[in-house]
Amino acid sequence: MTTLTEYLDYSNAPDQLTGGVRRIPISTPKGEFSVWIKRVGNNPKIRLLLLHGGPGATHELYECFDGYLPTEGIEYIYYDQLDSYYSDQPRDPDLWTIEHFVDEVEQVRQALGLNPDNFFLYGQSWGGMLALEYALAHQQHLKGLIISNMVSDVQGYNRYAREVLGPQMDPAVFAEIRQLEANEDYENPRYEELLMQHHYTEHVLRMPLDEWPDSILRTFKHLNKDLYVHMQGHSEFGMTPNATLGRWNRSADLPKIQVPTLTIGAAHDTMDPKHMEWMAGQVQHGRYLHCPNGSHLSQYDDRQHFFPGLVQFLRNVDDGKF
Template identity: 65%
Template sequence: MKSFIPALLLGTVIFQGCSAPADSVTAEHNSPDLVGYLDSSSKEDQLSGGARMIPISTPKGEYKVWTKRVGNNPTMKVLLLHGGPGGTHEAFECFDSYLPKEGIEYYYYDQLGSHYSDQPNDTSLWQTERFVEEVEQVRQALGLGKENFYLLGHSWGGILAMEYALKYQDNLKGLIISNMMSSVPAYNTYAEEVLGPQMAPEVLAELKQIEANNDFSNPRYMELLLPNFYTKHALRMPVAEWPDPVNRMFNHMNQTVYVQMQGPSEFGIRGNASLKNWDRSADLPKIKVPTLTIGGEHDTMDPEHMKWMASQFPQGSYLYCPEGSHMAMYDDQKTYFNGLVKFIKEVDSEAKSKAL
């Protein structure tokens, strides 16, 4: 396996954030009760600053996963599903710069096998269906429900979020699928036909040869990927300027989980990877809750596919990040968060109006 940077996996359309980044949301959204938001006096996690290890049951025994609550809001609570598989919550730490000032409560969470949670060696645990049941157990432990529960999944977390919604959408208030397509075969085609040819032919040829030789530990593989792929489609900044949370997430990646589910290649999901044939495109209309898809112009995922996804949900909307890549929450940050906050608050406002 290569060194420290794997890929980040993984109705009427309403468009959000399609032009220049906005600096703020509407005025009525900008007045959270700061005292109440910061009050943890009635919380069982007060002693630990919101952090909790939550016990979960699996077919192979009992384990614990790490979560951390930020803020209080009775009607807007967002559980964050990180990428990888095998990544960590750390890639979401930029949310601290945006969601607290909007009064939105959110939860960091390391999935089983990830750095802050238990890391069992049993590879039979790394199955999408089991991860779905894990998320449901976490939801129950955190006390999230239909009246307040938003689920945000980024990359692989987007796959997990879709799978969760298809089984447990009655528990959801809103769903956000960030930088993830609904079909791995379609993603493979996009990587092969669109992303690869954007490289210099000699670079692409050398990368393909390394992959054909199954020589993923070759330092040359990453030497070519960093300037020719990662800084163009994963995070559009010079590597030396990548934010600390992103670097920590990559350094903490569980390679065993990642390779088993995503595979070693950076041009799609191939080989014996368990996600290779995953495709939920035909099932998207079954997800009835308000759903936001987020895509970036320079993403590893096809932004047009993510736009199409929004049209398949009965209550779908699409947030386009014109400067964004796969980690648009960093390289098109204002567009990303302005659109995300707008979606969460509009869903909340509509729910309150219906309750009157």
């Protein structure tokens, strides 16, 4: 068990002066760049690398982890992917691919010295897609995998948005959203207004907009919209058809995942929680964590279930009791 003194000790570490912040060089076919990371704490057995959503969002999505994981002695590492706000931004769409981001995560892993004795990978939303893709390519380096608030089939995500969540809205609102989408009028301010008031506050973060945490407001402010639209589309209300992730489907590959895996779903999520539960049964060693009060950002709106479940998984895997 790591003591509090050991956990907080940054002495003689290369990132002591910066409080855990450093930049990691990344090699790409388009040149050399760097990405921003911040390490919090020391734990040689549990090192949790955080993959943010978007694509094109930031590590700020996870700032609430500071209020929960240090007391558990868990080391975690914030990380802004290339072209996200705190990292280099070459803004080259040729790099906006799953293959690039998987390779980037692997370069980050190597730079940080993460290995099967300590490397837990957490991804939420797009980060969950990336975590799954990384595991399919490099699971020999993992100790555990966490896929949060992301299904394994984009078409299932789209169906859930259109057939389940949409009809829960006021019919006039849902009809107006569908019409704006049919017209591809995504830049119309009315489109964002409708989604923020009737979808995001119900299924992305279940708080009134004026109560959203500053970390989430900064994430939206810092979003790389070009990257987001290119890969995901124009909103969290399903993927836009021409987005590059629009046909992504890894459901058939889930049984290949051998490492202990936690999937996290929420009752009010943009993703179908039943699908998240199904995924836990498809991998070889899976567990499902349900957040009954949560939505897409359940670390904020159902932290009472999210953090105890996440910590228990990390502890169980570390103790060999998973």
